[in-house]
Amino acid sequence: MLARILLATTSQAIQSRLRQISDRPDTLVEVATGDTSLWETVSRENFDLVIVSRALIGASAPETVSSLRTLPESPDIVVLCEEEDPEERATLLAAGCLSVLYTGLPNEMLEEALSAALERRLQTAEEALVPTDAPAQPQLSDFVSASPAMETFMEVVHRVVASDATLLIMGETGVGKERLARAIHAESPRSTGPFISVNCGALSETLLESELFGHEEGAFTGASRARRGWFELAHGGTIFLDEIGEMPKHLQVKLLTVLQTREVQRVGAESSIVIDVRVMAATNRDLASEVEASRFRRDLYYRISVVSLTIPPLCERREDVPALVQGLIEHFRGEIPHQIEGIAPDAMESLCRYDWPGNVRELMNVIERAMLLTNDGEISRRDLPATISGLVPDLDPEFPTPQAIEEESLSVPQEWLKQPLRDARQKLLTEFERAYLVGLLEETGGKIAETAKRAGIQPRSLFEKMKRLGLRKEDFRSKR
Numbered sequence: 001m002l003a004r005i006l007l008a009t010t011s012q013a014i015q016s017r018l019r020q021i022s023d024r025p026d027t028l029v030e031v032a033t034g035d036t037s038l039w040e041t042v043s044r045e046n047f048d049l050v051i052v053s054r055a056l057i058g059a060s061a062p063e064t065v066s067s068l069r070t071l072p073e074s075p076d077i078v079v080l081c082e083e084e085d086p087e088e089r090a091t092l093l094a095a096g097c098l099s100v101l102y103t104g105l106p107n108e109m110l111e112e113a114l115s116a117a118l119e120r121r122l123q124t125a126e127e128a129l130v131p132t133d134a135p136a137q138p139q140l141s142d143f144v145s146a147s148p149a150m151e152t153f154m155e156v157v158h159r160v161v162a163s164d165a166t167l168l169i170m171g172e173t174g175v176g177k178e179r180l181a182r183a184i185h186a187e188s189p190r191s192t193g194p195f196i197s198v199n200c201g202a203l204s205e206t207l208l209e210s211e212l213f214g215h216e217e218g219a220f221t222g223a224s225r226a227r228r229g230w231f232e233l234a235h236g237g238t239i240f241l242d243e244i245g246e247m248p249k250h251l252q253v254k255l256l257t258v259l260q261t262r263e264v265q266r267v268g269a270e271s272s273i274v275i276d277v278r279v280m281a282a283t284n285r286d287l288a289s290e291v292e293a294s295r296f297r298r299d300l301y302y303r304i305s306v307v308s309l310t311i312p313p314l315c316e317r318r319e320d321v322p323a324l325v326q327g328l329i330e331h332f333r334g335e336i337p338h339q340i341e342g343i344a345p346d347a348m349e350s351l352c353r354y355d356w357p358g359n360v361r362e363l364m365n366v367i368e369r370a371m372l373l374t375n376d377g378e379i380s381r382r383d384l385p386a387t388i389s390g391l392v393p394d395l396d397p398e399f400p401t402p403q404a405i406e407e408e409s410l411s412v413p414q415e416w417l418k419q420p421l422r423d424a425r426q427k428l429l430t431e432f433e434r435a436y437l438v439g440l441l442e443e444t445g446g447k448i449a450e451t452a453k454r455a456g457i458q459p460r461s462l463f464e465k466m467k468r469l470g471l472r473k474e475d476f477r478s479k480r
Contacts, residue, residue, distance in 0.1 A: 001026075001194055002228075002235040002273065003122055006041060008032040008052040009080065014103055018051060021111045026236060027118065028273065044217040045226045046073045048121045051114070054081045054088075061088075062095035069096045072225070076121050078114065138183040147317030153309070160307050161187050166259065168244075168304050169282040171311035174361030177282040178242060180311065185238040190278055193237025196230045201246030209251055210267055213258075219268025231264045231275050238278045244304065245285035245296060256300045279304065314356040314363065321352045324360065328367040329379075336371045343379040347389070350381055354388045354470060373418065386434050387470040434469045437462075446476030 005022050009015045022029050032038040057064040065077050076098040089100045098117055161184050169177045185195045214229030258264050263272035281304045290296035370383040381389045444450040452462040
């Protein structure tokens with residue numbers, strides 16, 4: 001990230017020395033010339049490091065230092081003293097100063113001390129960008145595959161890891177686009193820098209602009225202080241723009257300018273800031289079609305698709321399902337209250353046969369659910385959703401029949417009692433819907449038009465339900 005330093009000194013000579021020492025590609029330095037300027041500057045801008053002369057913080061130095069530390073970004077404070085006073089040094093350090101430096105030190109010693117303070121601050125700030133409960137950093141080895149399609153894909157990925165080329169990662173929902181982007185970052189020369197992920201479809205148009213590029217004080221109603229954008233915070237690392245196809249047209253223009261000039265301009269600012277970031281973008285849309293429909297800028301499309309990577313959907317690499325299932329069992333094992341040793345062969349067969357419209361994300365949810373619901377040491381076919389297992393619910397006695405409801409003798413399977421009412425109700429409805437459609441399809445021999453007519457729904461709606469429930473008309477043609 002770009003570190004912001006505020007210099008507030010009483011001496012032009014000291015100011016010049018410090019500016020020279022602090023001149024680094026990953027820093028922006030601003031100067032406050034007096035006591036009033038110091039407080040005006042820190043109140044409107046966000047700083048990582050404040051280097052201030054002892055004379056500018058007044059008689060109540062501990063209170064002043066504490067006030068600076070309570071600012072939203074809690075900057076580190078370095079106090080410059082023209083005389084060495086061990087007692088005052090101890091007082092300032094106890095008040096929260098990071099360091100107290102004597103201005104008579106040689107340039108080399110001052111530079112070493114300030115560089116150490118800055119590096120410490122950068123490390124702390126970048127660690128704060130990573131959630132405390134964040135999962136382990138993905139690696140490219142996580143994408144090892146038995147599928148020829150995936151192996152060919154990964155060969156291309158390995159070629160672009162070390163470059164700074166802009167990447168466009170495409171694929172269906174749930175294939176792991178962000179996970180791949182994180183893995184590429186983790187094994188790239190930028191791995192020591194931050195990885196910033198922004199979902200362009202999850203923020204309003206106004207908020208997205210401010211989040212990406214930052215804003216100045218007073219840029220819009222409510223902007224009481226300046227704020228850094230994600231591009232500034234990603235300096236030295238990677239920014240990942242998820243769902244870039246959702247970005248409004250006027251922001252596409254601004255993003256194109258950033259990619260061309262490698263400079264960002266905050267909302268309401270008059271000058272630009274030079275940044276050093278690698279840009280990766282992702283979408284599940286066909287951006288080429290979006291360009292033809294004039295919903296996405298052609299010039300931006302060409303700029304972000306220097307290298308395009310399309311992750312194969314899981315239905316095109318079923319060979320990978322067994323390895324993925326075993327890996328997920330290991331992953332969730334520590335979170336499940338009972339011991340799970342593995343998965344039954346018939347359950348694995350059902351998983352390999354399923355089309356996985358939700359891709360790897362859906363597989364993760366299915367395995368976690370099955371591990372929670374199973375009563376045995378391994379996942380059985382019965383532990384899988386009916387849409388995957390293909391099992392028709394046992395209508396007697398566990399599946400609620402009209403007679404059971406009328407006689408108030410209704411009972412539910414024990415596994416349902418382990419779920420919240422909402423989930424159990426949904427399971428009941430799903431299993432009833434599947435059983436009902438299976439019965440109709442068997443009677444009609446898999447004829448969609450006749451089945452839809454008898455069910456009182458449109459053929460298209462029936463087809464969508466069959467796809468969701470894992471039913472194929474071909475399986476019923478020989479049963480009539």
